[in-house]
Amino acid sequence: MGALFDLHVHTVKGSGDSSLLPAELLVEAKRRGLRGVCLTEHSGWRDAEGLRRFAAQADLIVVPALEIETAMGHILVFGIKGYPEGAADVRRLRKVVSKAGGYMVAAHPFRNLFNPPPYNRSLLYPSPDGYPATPQEAATHPLFELVDALEVVNGANTGQENLFALEVAGLLDKGAVGGSDAHSRSGVGAGHTLFDGDVRNVQDFLEALHAGAFRPRVGTGLPLLADLGAVAAAIEGKNGVSRQAYDHSGAMPAPSTLKGRAPDHLPPWR
Ligand SMILES: [Zn+2]
Ligand SMILES: [Zn+2]
Numbered sequence: 001m002g003a004l005f006d007l008h009v010h011t012v013k014g015s016g017d018s019s020l021l022p023a024e025l026l027v028e029a030k031r032r033g034l035r036g037v038c039l040t041e042h043s044g045w046r047d048a049e050g051l052r053r054f055a056a057q058a059d060l061i062v063v064p065a066l067e068i069e070t071a072m073g074h075i076l077v078f079g080i081k082g083y084p085e086g087a088a089d090v091r092r093l094r095k096v097v098s099k100a101g102g103y104m105v106a107a108h109p110f111r112n113l114f115n116p117p118p119y120n121r122s123l124l125y126p127s128p129d130g131y132p133a134t135p136q137e138a139a140t141h142p143l144f145e146l147v148d149a150l151e152v153v154n155g156a157n158t159g160q161e162n163l164f165a166l167e168v169a170g171l172l173d174k175g176a177v178g179g180s181d182a183h184s185r186s187g188v189g190a191g192h193t194l195f196d197g198d199v200r201n202v203q204d205f206l207e208a209l210h211a212g213a214f215r216p217r218v219g220t221g222l223p224l225l226a227d228l229g230a231v232a233a234a235i236e237g238k239n240g241v242s243r244q245a246y247d248h249s250g251a252m253p254a255p256s257t258l259k260g261r262a263p264d265h266l267p268p269w270r
Helices: 022-031 046-058 088-101 159-171 201-209 223-236
Strands: 002-007 038-041 061-070 073-078 103-106 149-155 175-178 191-195 214-218
Touching: 002 061, 002 149, 002 175, 022 038, 022 046, 022 088, 046 061, 046 073, 061 088, 061 201, 073 088, 073 201, 103 201, 149 159, 149 191, 149 214, 149 223, 159 175, 159 223, 175 214, 214 223
Parallel strands: 002 038, 038 061, 103 149, 149 175
Antiparallel strands: 002 191, 061 073, 073 103, 175 191, 191 214
């Protein structure tokens, strides 16, 4: 029981870099057993009413949302109307979202962090010199005081990036969500979020977010997800997170203190 939502999807209707048509999205979402999808469009959602009508026929809950580029990386925003002015300033964005009763998620916060140079540019840290060596250090980033949740399963991230986010979310009193970040048909549902009980509409969805009644999940049955197996195991608590996952040849040294140990800080949803 429960309701599966993909919290992070881009379509051609509001994201110039997406090839995913709304009709394809609805077909894929149903096929993957999703109850709903969040359209986290880069440039806002156009013709939202038309899409809602379409979704109603397909018996799927479509949540209008945004993915906003800010000075502290990408943020998924739920529960506001229109595209807020001055949103690049996260503190300002926080005020707008709080006033509207909305919800903010730090999207793929540690993307690229473990890549070798020059592919290791992070949106959260200006220079690799300042990259956090441990999840504890990463948890002190000012962004995390300003959001309600962290995206710990992102279908376009590496398993390592997601594991690190999972670990950081476990240290913070924040929600932890999953989404696919799909920009095409193939990625839909790669990451998703399981809500307790039923979610009947957008209002229910927002209330469930605020209630924290959810947990992140890794999608199954998609070939691109082999790398996320360790993330799924960590979420399910079946195995300790393999600290070997943090070994890498990139700019960031592996936090040796964590090697070979189960997580010290269990995520709050366990
Ligand atoms: Zn993004
Ligand atoms: Zn995205």
